Amino acid sequence: MIILSVLLSIFIALPFFSPVLEKTGHSASANIIYKVYRVVCYQLAFRSFFIFGEQPIYPCELANIDNLITYEQVTNSDVIDLEYARDWIGDTYYGYKVAICERDVAIYGSLALFGFLFQLSGKKIKQLPWYLWFIIALIPIGLDGVSQIPSLSGGWPDWVPVRESTPFWRLLTGSLFGVGTGWFMYPMMEESMKETRITLHRKFAIIKKINQSTKPVSDETNR
Structure with a gap:
């Protein structure tokens, strides 16, 4: 991480x-x-x-x-x-x-900062549930970003609101997306890597035992 x-x-x-x-x-x-x-x-x-x-x-x-x-x-x-x-x-x-x-x-900066925070916590921060990730990370940035589209193009109906976001809202929604995604992603990645490490450790342990058990047989054969 x-x-x-x-x-x-x-x-x-x-x-x-x-x-x-x-x-x-x-x-x-x-x-x-x-x-x-x-x-x-x-x-x-x-x-x-x-x-x-x-x-x-x-x-x-x-x-x-x-x-x-x-x-x-x-x-x-x-x-x-x-x-x-x-x-x-x-x-x-x-x-x-x-x-x-x-x-x-905001997105990449907050994602990097959360990664360091996750590391400093000893990787003990639990994964954010997917539905909270959707609410915290996706909905705000989606609303703020999509609502700007009519301001960049014409031909929209009169009832469609035309707006331009501000740096404050871009930084806020970007940070929420970065932190929320990091909170959802980093613990999941760590859990996956932990399972991989355990699997590899077990395989190496089995290989080591096999090598140790076959070594005396090889010595006896050489005699």
Whole structure:
């Protein structure tokens, strides 16, 4: 489990190096990180963190967050081009975009943290029941994520609400998903590994006994 948590920590740390590399003039290296993480994240600028700029976030106007420069003000356009929002990594004034979105930061970060907590507990935390995992982890992130879809596309009926989530809700639901999934997954993995270790131990014990019982016979035969 500790190895998985360390790998997740590295996975969540690397996206924060992309703004650092951009800031220090290593754009080629930063672009490699952006391209690699694009496989697992949309990297929309208005749903991502920024470093070394005026603000840590540039949300859409629809998010209704006061006293912040909105993404529309940054781009000087009321129409959001999703491809541009994905490709734009920032600049010296607004800062540079972290290579994964706010929600993914919360998901992978909380999953890694729970892994370390599980290790520190001596692997004694019991598995979260599947129905609680569904309630705690899946429902909140599903509601918050799916309810944003109409804001990114047109043609929806008038009765469909159009909303944009906020960094607070993305971090909260992402953390609930990460912690809930870790709570459900880590104890189950540990139990499975424990059974495997017991099975292997028994097999090796049997092999050892067989070798010990056949050794005298071999010695007698050699005489």
